[in-house]
Amino acid sequence: MYAPVHCLEGYPVDFAGRAVDDADIFATARAVTDWVRRWAERPLPDSEIDFIASFLAVSTHRDADGEGLDPAVLNVVRDCVLRLDEHFLLRLYDGDESLVGLAIHVQDMLARLRTGQRIDRPFGVDFQLGHPLVHELSVYFSHAVETALGVEIPCAEMDFLALHLGSRLQQLMDAEQQVTITLVVPRFGSVADDAVRRLNEGLHGLAVVERLVTEIVPEVSRRPSDVVVTAVELDVDPSVPVVRISPLCTRNEVDAVRQAVLEERQRAQRHQVWSALVAFTDERLFVHTKSQLDRDDALRTCHSLLAREAAVDDQHLEDVFDRERRASTAFGGRFAMPHSLYMDAARTALAVLTSTRPIPWGGHEVNLVIMMAVSPRDRAVFRDVLDELVRILSDPAGVDALIGAGTSYSRLMETLRELVIG
Structure with a gap:
């Protein structure tokens, strides 16, 4: 019954060893495990305190407003992120406010490193395998921080840096890889507007309806999007994936569109990989x-x-x-x-x-x-x-x-x- 505690934070079951000596952190960790013990009505192993204490040690929630952040650390983080952006052609930097959480984490990390405190690697090599680009960003960012501040950043700390960088990268990549949709649906009352709304909400940024066609005899091949979603039979093959829906665009139909969008994204990415392999x-x-x-x-x-x-x-x-x-x-x-x-x-x-x-x-x-x-x-x-x-x-x-x-x-x-x- 104690699995939800460490699974939520991503630590391995065999985690052991205290990461920090902060009495407040361990007091808080003990309070959390006591609460979970009462809730689950089962005793928890002492190692659970170490799970939670290590998470709190790297958490930025305590100073999320930036109070107590050293401006010098923020300057270093800003410079390193800008170098990361230039190197990988990204836009991770979006004003200093976008760096507060990462900068606080770096500041806390420096305190741990300079006092010899260590955390165990939370996710292991599977994290690198599942997110190689995010891992690469973390390696590059860590190298830049090491050069700027004269520290050596171990792999466990790199994994937590990867979480900060990866969450922002995922937002950027989702926006860049957004699939476009042509929606063919009759203009009857609010039917068309409702269908657009349901699709945009149900796709959660994976795709966007860029063109709405409401003609009785639609012509969609002149400006085909990545995917065509239609409530009527099409006389002309648009040469792109077509998903048939009802005019009311039900939840199940939104799910079918979502699946088509994911398949189209994967197809485009795979063709991009093959083009690179052939070219280089x-x-x-x-x-x-x-x-x-x-x-x-x-x-x-x-x-x-x-x-x-x-x-x-x-x-x-x-x-x-x-x-x-x-x-x-x-x-x-x-x-x-x-x-x-x-x-x-x-x-x-x-x-x-x-x-x-x-x-x-x-x-x-x-x-x-x-x-x-x-x-x-x-x-x-x-x-x-x-x-x-x-x-x-x-x-x-x-x-x-x-x-x-x-x-x-x-x-x-x-x-x-x-x-x-x-």
């Missing part, structure tokens, strides 16, 4: 080996492919090693995607290495390595492709198929195309 890799950037390699061998091999094609210089390899030291770029699905923290390649290119023998890579073994080198003009490629490519490669059956086809470039790309766009 070729047979000269591919190698298959039967030799036993370690991680560093694999990194040097991929870098040599990129350097041979004049995509990177010697410094790139040092930057890749530096990025790898900060956090592993290997994922649980037998693949790794090493890269530099910097997007300063002479041209964007992807080097692909497949290995018959597993390559030890931290706590993983990988058979597929894709090294990304990104030029300044293609920064959006890294941002837009990373999450979706990792998601595609995280299917164990798909990676097995790739590794099986990885003895030749043509077979690998044919298999990869099938995985990416079907």
